[in-house]
Amino acid sequence: MSREGYVNAALIAGLIGVPLWAHVAGEPFTITLATRAVIFALAAVGLNLALGLGGLVSLGHAVFFGIGGYAMGILAFHAQTYTPMFPDWLNIEGTKSMPVIWLVAVVSSALAALVIGLLSLRTSGVYFIMITLAFGQMFYYFAISWRAYGGEDGMSIYLRNSFPGLNTLDPIQFYGLCFVLLCAALWLTARIARAPFGLLLNAARQVPHRVETVGLDGQRAKLVAFVISGAITGLAGALFADLNRFVSPTMFSWHMSGEIMIFVILGGVARLFGPVAGAVLFVAMEHVLGDLWDHWHILLGLLLLGVVLFARGGVIGLLAGKARTHD
């Protein structure tokens, strides 16, 4: 096993061991922190597919995080108030079933990613960054002005949604669900990276004109990657809303987009487990430093500057050395 392999294995062991220990020791708050880290990691695994493999610097991934969150919020809101979702002619009711909510979250964020991707991929480089940022802001303001679903205040969901056969109110069981979804997303992105599609995407990032001259469509590959990426981040949004039992426009804010990107970078771009390491580090810092000093964001900013200017590989790069190509 390579050094990166050991680092990854240690991360997974920690993500299994620490919550289990907390469960036995009766420390539910630690489990909640771990859940938060795992959900952030899932959102960042989504972004990493677009960013690391496709080279798409999306500063608007909060759109998908927010759509996932609102998918949960809206469905659960109608279920808890027993109101139909649409005017009478379309009798759709809300739901408290997680699998249904997840499906809606994934499909709707994938659709949003398709539309945003189609528009944004007409451009590249710095235009792409600004446009994804602007679309993020558009959703943010839309959510603020949408009073039916809480407007600026957001909305609270009083019960956690259900999953067949599990008691989702038990922190460790909910954590387990989130962890399994994270592993599934990691497995999926690892497969994609090694598949023909991954090879194509990887080359489209590095040498777009070469891809065209061997008869392949690099732009479409980037669009597909963007859609899958948005769908994964959307799923994370639905889980995040369930963890907090609350959704608000801040899930759409560009700080959220920036933070998802920070998870990827702190851990190491284009490393399979980079987003996981980054999200864990972020949540740990938030908890430890946040307790010590209200203004811990100053330290976060300085750390991020340090990583960008001096430690390009992020945490995994520091621990595992230079990136190796997939084989």
Added chain:
Amino acid sequence: MTDPVLEVRGLTKRFGALVVSDAIDLSLNPGEIHALIGPNGAGKTTLIAQVCGMLAPDAGRIRLKGQDVTALPARARARRGLARTFQISALAMEDTVLQNAMLGALGAAATPWRLFRPVLQDAALRATAEAALSRVGLLDKAAVRTAELSHGERRQLEVAVALTLKPAAFVMDEPMAGLGAEGGQKMTALLDQLRHEAPILLVEHDMDAVFALADRISVLVYGRVIASGPPDAIRADAAVREAYLGDAA
């Protein structure tokens, strides 16, 4: 006489008032190397860009294997068998040599939308890629990261990627660029063999290589083909001598 594989008729391109391609006629017959030479700024790169579909001409037609491809994008022309190499190597530097060759094989096989099956386990793709690498003498470097190749090896890999397409015609933009004497000889020998697989439209500044390899040479000056014919005729052509050497005609 057999029909040309690649045929250009009346190709014209203007940038504002500047005519960069002026009613160019060219053809590429099976088994031949057709060299395109001319001083810097003669419009060779623009011509190649139009032939390969990176740039749309203002007028004229381009036919590949008898089919009109003038309106098709680069991607579609590549799928119909037009393989180009770049003057400045266009390779995925972070990837291995094999992965670069596989990309070409993937283009030829047209299965890039498989999301799951590991590409390096695809025996057919791998065989195509390895055969091409072996042709250019890079098989033993298959697992090396492309960034670690020497300049000459990158030029060879450029050709290998084109080979994986199993093309009907090659368009090569200065394959000798930056090669030393030894590398140049190796490349010359390689191209000499390749012409039997598919004819080559060769843009090249290395005149030794051009006169050693070419069956026909066309000379491009200010966007116009001023002479076209076998090497000996070109060497003796008065207009060519004037353009290159400033000889009085």
Added chain:
Amino acid sequence: MSAILIVEQVLNGLQFGVMLFLMAAGLTLIFGVMGLINLAHGSLYMVGAFVAATVAAATGSFLLALVAAMGAAAMAGALIEMTVIRRLYHTDHLDQVLATFALILVFSEGTRWIFGSFPLYLARPEALAGSLTLPFGIEYPRYRLALIGAGLAVALGLWLLIAKTRIGIRIRAGENDREMIAALGVDIRTLYTFVFALGAALAGLAGALVGAIQSVQVGMGEPVLILAFVVIVIGGIGSIKGAFVGALVVGLTDTLGGIFLPELFKLFMEPASATQVGASLASMAIYLLMAAVLIWRPTGLYGARA
């Protein structure tokens, strides 16, 4: 709806537009010359507003507050250019985004640390208090008129600087050919620091001017920053003219959309839901405009064609 209201709203849109221009001009200049995307531009706007509020409170002079705001923003700009930004010119856009996002975290949290979370208050100058009566009996606040005038004056000054002066020639040369002007012996490091500080000063000025009609608080620069990005995407990155046209278009669309869209929907919907739908759509109007421009011209109105 009266004609007076319409004129008022157009003036509001213009005022918003010229302030956006002050932000967008700096951003587009910095991108054009150095190839850098600077997310921390909004922080310099915030620095301008806070310094203006502090100086105005201490001295009572609005003019002094403006000068101090520009000076402080320019100094902050020069400082971050020399310590951080300079290392980013040759890196990819991802690094630039991350490093300047990191700067936002430091600036915003640092400001909160020093000034606390409560908004500061910046009083308008006495001389510009009250309203002016325009032709047709339109009453319009003097201060907002002064903002329009100041914005247009800065736009003119910037155009003169770039088109007519020696330093302007160097800036334009820097956009076209970095190696060349370095080869000609122009000190490119100093030029870059100057351009960055100039952009920062404009942002600081905008922050101070707008600070007197809004509250001065942490995070105030970010919505403006993102709107300024929309402006440059519409106008074309690197083009000052594009920034000007784009800023006015965005300023007018945003202001007029917020007023007229709800009215428009009232024509065929019940008032309550018309207000709701109109407001939602108005909040999205400029982004829809941006999307439309992108479909029509992917590099913006005045951007270089790819």
